[in-house]
Amino acid sequence: MKNDRQSQLLQIISEENIETQEQLLDRLMARGIKSTQATISRDIKELHLIKEPVGQGRYRYAVSVHKAKLNFADRLRTIFRESILHVDNAQNLVVIKTMPGLASAAAAAIDSMEITYLVGSLAGDDTVLLIMRDLESAADFCIEVKDMLR
Numbered sequence: 606m607k608n609d610r611q612s613q614l615l616q617i618i619s620e621e622n623i624e625t626q627e628q629l630l631d632r633l634m635a636r637g638i639k640s641t642q643a644t645i646s647r648d649i650k651e652l653h654l655i656k657e658p659v660g661q662g663r664y665r666y667a668v669s670v671h672k673a674k675l676n677f678a679d680r681l682r683t684i685f686r687e688s689i690l691h692v693d694n695a696q697n698l699v700v701i702k703t704m705p706g707l708a709s710a711a712a713a714a715i716d717s718m719e720i721t722y723l724v725g726s727l728a729g730d731d732t733v734l735l736i737m738r739d740l741e742s743a744a745d746f747c748i749e750v751k752d753m754l755r
Contacts, residue, residue, distance in 0.1 A: 610638050611648050615668065618654070622665040629666070684714045685753045692750045694743040699735040701750070708733045720746075 610633065617623060617632045626645045633640050648654075649666070656664040688707035693700055703711050712728035715735065722742035727734045737743040 607648075610640060610644075611652055613638055614645075614648055614652065614654075618666045618668070622659055622663070624656075624663060624665055684711050685750060689750065689754060692747050692754075694737075694747045697737045697740055697743045699733075699737060699743050699746055699750075701733040701735070703731050703733065705731045707731070722746075 613633060613636055614629060617629065617636075621632075623629055623632070626642055626649070629645050630640060630642065633645075653669040654666045655669045657667045659665050684707070688703045688711055689701055690704065691702040701708070701711060708728040708731050712726045712733045712735075715723070715733070716726055722738045723746075724736040724738055726736070735743075735746070737746060
């Protein structure tokens with residue numbers, strides 16, 4: 606239901622200029638989808654919709670150009686929260702322990718983030734080895750991961 610509603614929202618904003626959440630609600634109702642303003646507001650946030658100018662002081666909902674990067678960040682956080690058991694560093698290396706079978710997913714998510722100070726990654730079944738450019742980068746990354754896990 607949520608996926609269908611959000612797909613319809615994306616289709617609606619691609620087909621016409623929608624300025625308000627009320628207009629979105631009306632268009633969804635016309636397509637047989639009942640919703641509330643609060644739900645639409647959450648969908649807008651989850652879909653990373655923004656308001657862009659269309660001229661003459663008017664705006665419309667559109668998908669953020671940064672959506673792909675934001676989605677990767679969301680996926681990374683989800684993978685970390687669901688699968689990572691422990692993270693530690695030694696020198697410029699970071700070792701991430703995951704639940705069995707999830708290390709390659711965690712490594713793929715990290716690789717997709719295009720972290721500038723990450724030299725490379727290697728994943729086994731339940732362990733990811735990250736090679737960072739320097740000691741400080743490795744320590745900072747560990748702190749970030751530990752913060753995500755809280």
